[in-house]
Amino acid sequence: xxxxxxxxxxxxxxxxxxxxxxxxxxxxxxxxxxxxxxxxxxxxxxxxxxxxxxxxxxxxxxxxxxxxxxxxxxxxxxxxxxxxxxxxxxxxxxxxxxxxxxxxxxxxxxxxxxxxxxxxxxxxxxxxxxxxxxxxxxxxxxxxxxxxxxxxxxxxxxxxxxxxxxxxxxxxxxxxxxxxxxxxxxxxxxxxxxxxxxxxxxxxxxxxxxxxxxxxxxxxxxxxxxxxxxxxxxxxxxxxxxxxxxxxxxxxxxxxxxxxxxxxxxxxxxxxxxxxxxxxxxxxxxxxxxxxxxxxxxxxxxxxxxxxxxxxxxxxxxxxxxxxxxxxxxxxxxxxxxxxxxxxxxxxxxxxxxxxxxxxxxxxxxxxxxxxxxxxxxxxxxxxxxxx
Ligand SMILES: Cc1cc2nc3c(=O)[nH]c(=O)nc-3n(C[C@H](O)[C@H](O)[C@H](O)COP(=O)(O)OP(=O)(O)OC[C@H]3O[C@@H](n4cnc5c(N)ncnc54)[C@H](O)[C@@H]3O)c2cc1C
Numbered sequence: 433x434x435x436x437x438x439x440x441x442x443x444x445x446x447x448x449x450x451x452x453x454x455x456x457x458x459x460x461x462x463x464x465x466x467x468x469x470x471x472x473x474x475x476x477x478x479x480x481x482x483x484x485x486x487x488x489x490x491x492x493x494x495x496x497x498x499x500x501x502x503x504x505x506x507x508x509x510x511x512x513x514x515x516x517x518x519x520x521x522x523x524x525x526x527x528x529x530x531x532x533x534x535x536x537x538x539x540x541x542x543x544x545x546x547x548x549x550x551x552x553x554x555x556x557x558x559x560x561x562x563x564x565x566x567x568x569x570x571x572x573x574x575x576x577x578x579x580x581x582x583x584x585x586x587x588x589x590x591x592x593x594x595x596x597x598x599x600x601x602x603x604x605x606x607x608x609x610x611x612x613x614x615x616x617x618x619x620x621x622x623x624x625x626x627x628x629x630x631x632x633x634x635x636x637x638x639x640x641x642x643x644x645x646x647x648x649x650x651x652x653x654x655x656x657x658x659x660x661x662x663x664x665x666x667x668x669x670x671x672x673x674x675x676x677x678x679x680x681x682x683x684x685x686x687x688x689x690x691x692x693x694x695x696x697x698x699x700x701x702x703x704x705x706x707x708x709x710x711x712x713x714x715x716x717x718x719x720x721x722x723x724x725x726x727x728x729x730x731x732x733x734x735x736x737x738x739x740x741x742x743x744x745x746x747x748x749x750x751x752x753x754x755x756x757x758x759x760x761x762x763x764x765x766x767x768x769x770x771x772x773x774x775x776x777x778x779x780x781x782x783x784x785x786x787x788x789x790x791x792x793x794x795x796x797x798x799x800x801x802x803x804x805x806x807x808x809x810x811x812x813x814x815x816x817x818x819x820x
Pocket of ligand 1: 552553555557559560561585586587588589794797798799800801802803804807
């Protein structure tokens with residue numbers, strides 16, 4: 433998609449590119465230190481370490497076009513490893529609903545990437561039906577702390593997380609959306625046990641977390657007791673906007689085209705085959721349409737609005753596009769994509785193609801399954817009521 437860039441936007445793009453180049457990782461450098469320094473230098477640029485945070489919390493206050501440029505440039509640059517849980521998910525909840533003490537206590541370490549967070553929402557019996565969660569938090573008689581018991585599942589990065597933001601049930605007498613309370617507690621303590629779940633592609637990123645008699649001081653409750661559902665939903669909208677990954681898909685699609693140009697088909701290449709070209713073209717058109725939706729969302733975000741239910745459109749379309757790119761990468765690798773093990777034949781892209789494809793199956797599940805996004809879109813965007 434070509435959007436007309438004004439001279440000041442072109443200058444901004446050059447500044448961003450120069451920053452990435454100047455602060456590139458150099459082989460042999462201590463990666464952990466480089467990572468922390470990178471974010472510190474980005475902070476000195478005036479909030480480049482927290483592009484989506486509001487100005488009053490240190491964000492850069494960019495225009496939608498500047499955000500768009502940033503997204504595009506970060507998709508091709510070699511940025512330090514980062515996690516969305518603190519910076520993109522918990523932080524907006526603390527800004528909107530946390531106390532001043534909680535903001536002062538947690539936001540600086542989140543911003544400095546010194547503390548890793550994980551998200552304790554899903555449970556063995558509560559995924560799409562998240563409001564059915566059962567992890568129990570009981571307030572002590574003196575009102576000083578909660579005792580938490582229960583099991584969380586699919587918890588990404590729980591094994592490396594320092595803290596968890598956790599949905600708990602403090603009351604089960606009313607509607608299931610009521611009586612949910614949003615608590616924060618450290619992971620490295622007695623009573624928190626993390627067990628790995630190895631996924632299809634052989635990776636360890638998700639876990640089961642068993643919580644037994646964990647004491648959480650009331651100061652670590654975000655907002656009011658029983659109102660956690662409201663905060664949890666707001667957080668999900670931020671999560672969904674972040675999962676679309678459209679700029680990364682643009683780069684991946686370009687890479688796919690180049691890979692297909694290296695696959696011989698008679699006297700031509702796979703990229704010259706009409707059937708393959710048609711699939712790539714269809715993807716490109718869908719990606720462009722999704723990009724316009726993202727621009728609309730960026731425009732309202734930079735006008736100060738929190739992401740609304742339209743974040744479900746981005747999540748749905750963006751993750752489907754990512755999966756289609758992975759599928760076509762496997763198709764381009766042909767039989768070589770099925771090879772597994774240390775010594776693999778065929779082009780190098782076929783090696784990572786299959787693991788990427790297997791990992792991509794989860795994109796339309798986490799952050800709320802696609803079927804659930806369709807429900808949200810039909811109800812809250814299109815205004816369609818459920819038939820009785
Ligand atoms: C790789 C990965 C990482 C994750 N990371 C985290 C994390 O860090 N923290 C966290 O809390 N959770 C995490 N999750 C959990 C994720 O949010 C849930 O898996 C997801 O919400 C779906 O819930 P479920 O697995 O219980 O499936 P279910 O809710 O049991 O759904 C099963 C199937 O039924 C369909 N379905 C359910 N309800 C409806 C409906 N109303 N209409 C139509 N179809 C429906 C679903 O679309 C799905 O296809 C992760 C999941 C994965 C796969």
